[in-house]
Amino acid sequence: MKWSEMFTSSIGKKLVMALTGLFLIIFLIVHAGINACIWANDGGEMFNKAAHFMGSTVVIRIAEIGLFLGIFLHIIQGFMLEFQNRSKRKQGYAVPMGNKGSKWYSRSMGLLGTILLLFFILHWWHFWVPARFIGHEELTELEINGVHMHNMYNLMQYTFQELWVVIAYVFACFSLCWHLIHGFQSAFRTVGVSNSKYVNLVQNVGIGYSIIISLAFAMMPVSMYLGWV
Amino acid sequence: MEHYMMNLTLKVWRQKNANDRGGFESYPVKNISSEMSFLEMIDVLNEELIRDGKDPIAFDHDCREGICGACSMYINGRPHGPWEQNTTCQLHMRAYKDGDTITIEPWRANAFPVIKDLVVDRSAFDRIIQAGGYISVNTGNAVDANVMPVEKDKADAAFAAAACIGCGACVAACKNSSALLFVSAKVSHLALLPQGSPERKSRALNMVAQMDKEGFGACTNTGACEAVCPKGISITNIARLNAEFSLAALVSQ
Numbered sequence: 001m002k003w004s005e006m007f008t009s010s011i012g013k014k015l016v017m018a019l020t021g022l023f024l025i026i027f028l029i030v031h032a033g034i035n036a037c038i039w040a041n042d043g044g045e046m047f048n049k050a051a052h053f054m055g056s057t058v059v060i061r062i063a064e065i066g067l068f069l070g071i072f073l074h075i076i077q078g079f080m081l082e083f084q085n086r087s088k089r090k091q092g093y094a095v096p097m098g099n100k101g102s103k104w105y106s107r108s109m110g111l112l113g114t115i116l117l118l119f120f121i122l123h124w125w126h127f128w129v130p131a132r133f134i135g136h137e138e139l140t141e142l143e144i145n146g147v148h149m150h151n152m153y154n155l156m157q158y159t160f161q162e163l164w165v166v167i168a169y170v171f172a173c174f175s176l177c178w179h180l181i182h183g184f185q186s187a188f189r190t191v192g193v194s195n196s197k198y199v200n201l202v203q204n205v206g207i208g209y210s211i212i213i214s215l216a217f218a219m220m221p222v223s224m225y226l227g228w229v
Numbered sequence: 230m231e232h233y234m235m236n237l238t239l240k241v242w243r244q245k246n247a248n249d250r251g252g253f254e255s256y257p258v259k260n261i262s263s264e265m266s267f268l269e270m271i272d273v274l275n276e277e278l279i280r281d282g283k284d285p286i287a288f289d290h291d292c293r294e295g296i297c298g299a300c301s302m303y304i305n306g307r308p309h310g311p312w313e314q315n316t317t318c319q320l321h322m323r324a325y326k327d328g329d330t331i332t333i334e335p336w337r338a339n340a341f342p343v344i345k346d347l348v349v350d351r352s353a354f355d356r357i358i359q360a361g362g363y364i365s366v367n368t369g370n371a372v373d374a375n376v377m378p379v380e381k382d383k384a385d386a387a388f389a390a391a392a393c394i395g396c397g398a399c400v401a402a403c404k405n406s407s408a409l410l411f412v413s414a415k416v417s418h419l420a421l422l423p424q425g426s427p428e429r430k431s432r433a434l435n436m437v438a439q440m441d442k443e444g445f446g447a448c449t450n451t452g453a454c455e456a457v458c459p460k461g462i463s464i465t466n467i468a469r470l471n472a473e474f475s476l477a478a479l480v481s482q
């Protein structure tokens with residue numbers, strides 16, 4: 001079997017979703033860890049240093065390319081999977097099966113993913129594009145221990161003064177949570193974990209991970225809006 | 230259990246042939262005993278239709294005891310009706326009460342085209358089996374029983390997977406019309422046993438390739454298949470097939 005045959009087969013396509021999804025799951029831990037520095041209560045110094053490290057280290061910049069490839073692969077394959085799967089039943093049922101046997105979020109991965117994609121666009125526009133390309137008047141410069149860096153903390157504070165932005169971010173975190181509660185365990189099934197001991201472990205860790213990560217991300221804009229940091 | 234009689238309204242999908250557009254037809258059915266099976270209830274209606282010179286409702290059935298997998302009916306939004314781990318033929322009318330309306334549809338999937346009314350063409354499953362759902366054994370004298378040691382839990386898991394009757398409810402229930410539960414049961418039942426090991430890799434590759442060719446969708450682990458499977462086939466088998474397929478694909482030439 002050629003590589004191309006493997007990755008265009010139904011299981012191969014799912015393998016692409018699972019591997020890129022697991023990669024994104026690891027990325028989210030790093031992302032949440034760095035952002036959690038805003039709660040250090042030091043006026044953003046620790047966070048700015050961490051953000052500067054991420055933006056200025058060669059290895060991480062190379063990993064960033066991998067991250068973008070992973071995200072786009074996941075999104076493109078995700079949409080293709082969704083539409084191809086939908087086309088497999090030209091004539092539907094008069095009485096839908098609904099929740100008899102499956103959870104709504106497991107059937108709504110395409111929708112939840114689309115909400116995440118829309119959120120990514122907003123999120124990139126808020127932070128990644130100003131930091132990398134076009135700058136922003138609230139993205140001031142500062143110097144810590146003789147090192148010049150962006151004051152990303154300031155840009156964050158500014159962005160999250162707007163109520164609709166905070167609501168949009170929190171909404172996206174809900175979508176992320178549901179996407180992951182199904183996606184986390186689904187990805188392990190897709191790569192072939194069938195031992196019930198590990199399936200149970202994965203299921204529990206997945207729920208814990210999904211809730212903690214989504215809650216952590218959601219609390220960031222909320223903390224800033226409410227002036228906790 | 231208390232015996233009672235009931236009157237019902239059936240909304241049944243009628244379609245003359247594969248090319249007909251088809252549509253729902255309503256039928257009142259009277260004096261149905263709670264001890265009848267669901268198919269006997271349809272038999273009663275069909276007798277009436279024949280008496281009135283009308284075309285009886287075509288539906289698949291054979292054993293009527295839950296072992297052949299023929300009786301494909303999607304009843305009130307669920308394949309094989311409301312009971313857990315049950316086939317349509319083993320569904321009894323005590324599941325319903327007087328005055329109920331029951332909607333009956335055929336399995337819906339491009340890979341299972343309707344032939345007539347509630348009868349769909351499930352030969353796609355046969356072609357998947359032909360692609361790899363077999364083992365090769367030498368003919369000649371019968372070998373001694375138990376000559377090949379098999380671990381108890383593997384034998385049990387293989388036996389549980391072998392319980393699949395190929396009914397297609399998993400496909401009917403799946404939002405992606407995926408046949409992976411069926412294929413994973415068939416692959417697991419042979420892959421877990423020493424007799425299945427010579428063709429283990431080609432079996433996983435060929436059966437999945439045939440499944441894709443037949444036009445079934447890709448599994449997204451929603452679990453709807455497992456919930457409706459009359460034989461309680463676990464989606465753990467799907468994870469096992471995923472591993473079987475991926476490893477076979479990685480090492481194949």
Ligand code: HEM
Nearest residue numbers: 017018021024078109110113114116117183186187190449
């Ligand atoms: C940080 C963001 C994301 C993470 C961590 C993530 C994670 C995952 C994981 C772990 C899976 C399960 C893979 C499997 O079942 O084998 C998955 C599936 C999927 N994702 Fe995402 N995803 C993200 C963003 C997106 C986006 C933006 C889309 C946009 C279309 C999307 C669409 C899908 C679809 C359609 C599936 C397949 C459904 C399924 O297999 O159950 N995801 N995702």
Ligand code: SF4
Nearest residue numbers: 393394396397399458
């Ligand atoms: S796996 Fe279950 S639902 Fe699917 S064909 Fe076999 S017996 Fe029927």
Ligand code: FES
Nearest residue numbers: 293297298300318
């Ligand atoms: S008629 Fe054989 S399983 Fe129902």
